[in-house]
Amino acid sequence: MKIILLLKNLFTVLCASAAFCAITISAEDNKPDGFRLIWAGGINLNIDKIMKRISDSGFNAAAVSGANLNTLIPYGQKHNVGIYYWFHIIPPENMKQFAQQMSPEENEILQKLTADKSVDKNGYQFGGEPLPGHREVLESPLLCFHCPETVEFCKKHLDAVFERYPEITGIALDYIGYQNYRCCRCKQSTALFEEYYKKVQSRMSREAALEQFSLETLVQFSNELSAYIRKLKPEARIATHVYPVFIPDPLYGNRLDVDYCCQTVAWFFKPYWPPEKIEKYTRYVIGNEKKYFPGARGVPFIGLYQNPQGHFKSDEEFFNELEVMKKASSARRDLSICSFAPFARNPELGKKLAVEIIK
Numbered sequence: 001m002k003i004i005l006l007l008k009n010l011f012t013v014l015c016a017s018a019a020f021c022a023i024t025i026s027a028e029d030n031k032p033d034g035f036r037l038i039w040a041g042g043i044n045l046n047i048d049k050i051m052k053r054i055s056d057s058g059f060n061a062a063a064v065s066g067a068n069l070n071t072l073i074p075y076g077q078k079h080n081v082g083i084y085y086w087f088h089i090i091p092p093e094n095m096k097q098f099a100q101q102m103s104p105e106e107n108e109i110l111q112k113l114t115a116d117k118s119v120d121k122n123g124y125q126f127g128g129e130p131l132p133g134h135r136e137v138l139e140s141p142l143l144c145f146h147c148p149e150t151v152e153f154c155k156k157h158l159d160a161v162f163e164r165y166p167e168i169t170g171i172a173l174d175y176i177g178y179q180n181y182r183c184c185r186c187k188q189s190t191a192l193f194e195e196y197y198k199k200v201q202s203r204m205s206r207e208a209a210l211e212q213f214s215l216e217t218l219v220q221f222s223n224e225l226s227a228y229i230r231k232l233k234p235e236a237r238i239a240t241h242v243y244p245v246f247i248p249d250p251l252y253g254n255r256l257d258v259d260y261c262c263q264t265v266a267w268f269f270k271p272y273w274p275p276e277k278i279e280k281y282t283r284y285v286i287g288n289e290k291k292y293f294p295g296a297r298g299v300p301f302i303g304l305y306q307n308p309q310g311h312f313k314s315d316e317e318f319f320n321e322l323e324v325m326k327k328a329s330s331a332r333r334d335l336s337i338c339s340f341a342p343f344a345r346n347p348e349l350g351k352k353l354a355v356e357i358i359k
């Protein structure tokens with residue numbers, strides 16, 4: 001934390017000479033150019049170089065996975081990159097009995113997807129908004145958060161994270177959603193829903209009630225995790241990526257009690273989102289960020305995947321999307337991107353991004 005403390009001290013000195021300076025903010029927020037999170041994954045080799053690359057690309061926060069976070073943290077501090085533990089609810093072996101369940105029809109969709117070995121899987125969006133007329137599910141199973149065992153498991157996981165990595169900047173939540181993008185159909189979820197439906201059936205259809213129940217409990221679970229994280233470490237920052245999509249309400253993220261809510265404004269795969277949609281979503285993500293929680297900040301998320309053997313969003317396409325997002329962001333310079341691989345391969349891409357996003 002040395003660098004952050006140093007910057008904090010410097011900021012205090014600067015504040016002392018400025019009569020109008022009334023608030024104290026962290027070094028990360030003090031950067032005039034915003035909050036920018038790269039979903040970086042595991043970083044095991046060339047750590048100093050990679051942290052510098054992350055910083056040179058304009059990012060000041062990184063969501064990372066792996067067991068070496070304590071090694072990464074000092075390099076993060078050196079390059080002013082906050083280290084976030086990448087937290088998800090993909091079931092480990094010993095929790096598989098608490099995985100979400102889907103209908104026979106949804107399981108059939110999953111089987112077809114799994115069997116489809118073509119690169120684009122017939123337009124599959126991998127957890128993003130499906131193409132019009134397409135029914136999709138997430139390939140990865142997810143834990144059912146209506147089960148108390150899942151909530152307990154997640155809390156124990158968070159206990160272990162803060163015990164092992166006490167110096168992390170915060171937690172980056174991911175995959176908090178439904179495998180079928182709508183609801184869970186396990187016994188526990190069904191029983192809870194039936195109870196809920198009894199209370200609301202006089203004023204809404206069963207279908208509308210299921211949507212409402214599923215959204216409310218999804219939000220409740222995420223917010224319970226946030227409350228628990230803040231209890232464990234009050235100064236910890238919480239970021240989230242709203243993923244997989246919740247089809248009845250894709251931009252529900254402002255209901256989440258987090259510091260940085262990354263919501264997709266441009267997805268990874270073809271057909272790339274049109275400028276009108278990028279603009280509309282960016283305006284919504286930022287403009288409605290504080291509707292439920294005054295401390296929340298809406299961060300536009302852009303998916304960037306460049307696999308020479310498969311999906312490949314060109315640099316040109318990416319910078320066009322960025323330009324639209326920037327215009328719709330007004331003076332704000334927040335951004336979240338997954339993945340880091342294109343920047344690891346091509347330093348010029350990061351240099352250009354840093355110039356584009358900061359200017």
Ligand SMILES: [Zn+2]
Binds near residue numbers: 099146184185188
């Ligand atoms: Zn369930």
